[in-house]
Each structure stands twice: as structure tokens, then as C-alpha cells.
Amino acid sequence: MTTVREATPKDFTAISHIWADELSRDWMGEERFVRDVLTDPYITPHSWWVVTQEKEVRGFIVLSRIFDQTCHVGAVAIHRPWQKKGLGRLLWNHVHVLLRDQGVKHVLFDGILPPVFIPGIDRIAYPGAWDWLNQVVGAQPLPSIMAMMRSLDDVMGLDDDSGGKSPAQDLMMGIIPPYMRAEAIQTAEEHFGPGWVRALRETWRADLTPSRVLGIFSNRHVLGLSVVGGYDQPLGRLGPIGVVNALRGQGWGGRLLDYTLRYMKTYDVPQAYFLHCDEGIPAYFMYLRHGFQVTRTFVPFSIEVI
Secondary structure, three states: OEEEEEOOHHHHHHHHHHHHHHOHHHOOOHHHHHHHHOOOOOOOOOOEEEEEEOOEEEEEEEEOOOEOOEEEEEEEEEOHHHOOOOHHHHHHHHHHHHHHHOOOOEEEEOOOOOOOOOOOEOOOOOHHHHHHHHHHHOOEEOOOEEEEEEEOOOOOOOOOOOOEEEOOOOEEEEEOOHHHHHHHHHHHHHHHOHHHHHHHHHHHHHOOOOOOEEEEEOOOOEEEEEEEOHHHOOOOEEEEEEEOHHHOOOOHHHHHHHHHHHHHHHOOOOEEEEEEEEOOOHHHHHHHHOOOEEEEEEEOEEEEOO
């Protein structure tokens, strides 16, 4: 007998095994799965759904909370021995009706968690997922998102990590001082969005050494932010990074990136990398100019719920 039902705590061992087997390139390990995924604020006990045969879990899907009639899919997989048997279609059809009845109008297959989920479908790594979204779900691809990497072999470390000062604008570049964390949060809220606020708070709460939040600031304001090794990740994990509108087009973004790479090199980081940059935006070309190369291409998918 085949059924689709909400997952229970006893199902998570099977879910983690399927994730590790079928999304192997992006499996974060059991410890992080429990610590970061099962406790994530965007996920609830009602986010997890499984398809079973003879009471055995064969596949799963994880959904975000509903925001403004939109739901995000973080991961979906069917265990390989039971693929191409209609289980994925059955699972999606059930979830589709569930979301429609809850007032959802829009579903994005774009991941949920910045430190864990991939931001779309990697067609090379998961060709079956690409076909499933096109042919079974009827979802439409969105603009590509790039993962990028840069070796730091040719980068000089900093003489110290205090940063530098621009006398013309009275701006400093360096570690965000502890007493300016509230200003940094305010800048993130007003100029960049909730994902940035979350990155700052979670990184600071981890209380790691060396410091992980850099930026551009004056005596009263924070005008640029750069997170390194955020979400308890290796120090080479870059981002988010950016400057406020008032500094754009003046080279400050590139200067903050250069400083960040030198900061990493100071602590013997071999390479800088990140998972998410929209193809074709100004930041994408800035990264290319600074020696970054594309390592993976992700494509989010979208479908309207009717």
C-alpha cells in the first residue's frame, strides 16, 4: 500500500539516509541536519511529508512556512530503487492540494536555509530532478544562480586586521566593533533584507574566533557588511557581502571584497567560495574581475498553485 502522510519524528532517520544517498553532493551530515535543519525557524513539524510503501519511507519533501502566500521547497527526493514508479508524482500531487487549501499561490523550488539548502537545481548533479520538475510538476525555470570560488594563493594577508581609514569620507574598513552591532543590524534590515539580519545574528551568536563580521563604518553608521565563515561554516565561506546604495559605483564594494580576501588569507584560508550569486548582476561581474570562477550553476523553479 502506498500512502503520503506528514512525517513523524521516527521518520527522520530514513529521511536523512535518503537525503544523503540521493542529494549526496549537498548532504550536510547528520549533526548539521539535526542542529541546523530540524531547528530552523522557517521549518515546522508540519513542513515534512513522506511517501511510503508497506509503511517504509521511500521519499520526502520539506516545505517552508508560508510567507505572503508563497511556500519554498528546500529539498525533495525519492530513494533510487523506487524512482520512476510514480511516487514523486503522488507526493507532489498531495502537497499541491495541501498548499492550495492553505491559500498558497506560489511555490518556489529554491531552497530555504542559507547555510544548508542549495538555491536551485544543479542540472549536472541531479538531472532526474530537472526532468521531474519540468515534466511532472510543470514548474518553470528562473534565472540561474552561480556558485563561485577563488584560490587565495596570490592574495597577500593583512599586516593587521584593524582595517584602514579613508580621510575623505571618514570611513573605516575592518571588523565591525562590538558596540556597533546594533547599527549593523539596522543597516541589514533597511538596505539588504531579513536574510542578512539572520546571517549577522547567527554568526555573532556562534562567537567564533577570529571575528566573522567585517564592514565599512564611520563613528555612527555601518555602510558595508561582509560575513566570512558565517553560520558556523569554514572561514573561506564568503557572504553575504555588500555596500549600501550611497557607496555603490565608487569602488567600495570591490575594496571591501579585497579586504575580506586578505583577511581570510591572514588566517591561512586556501580559497574563498560561496553558493549564491545571480548571474548577470553587477556583483557577478565584480567577482569575475576579482578572480572568481563559476563552480556550479543552480536553477530555481517556480510554479503557480491553481
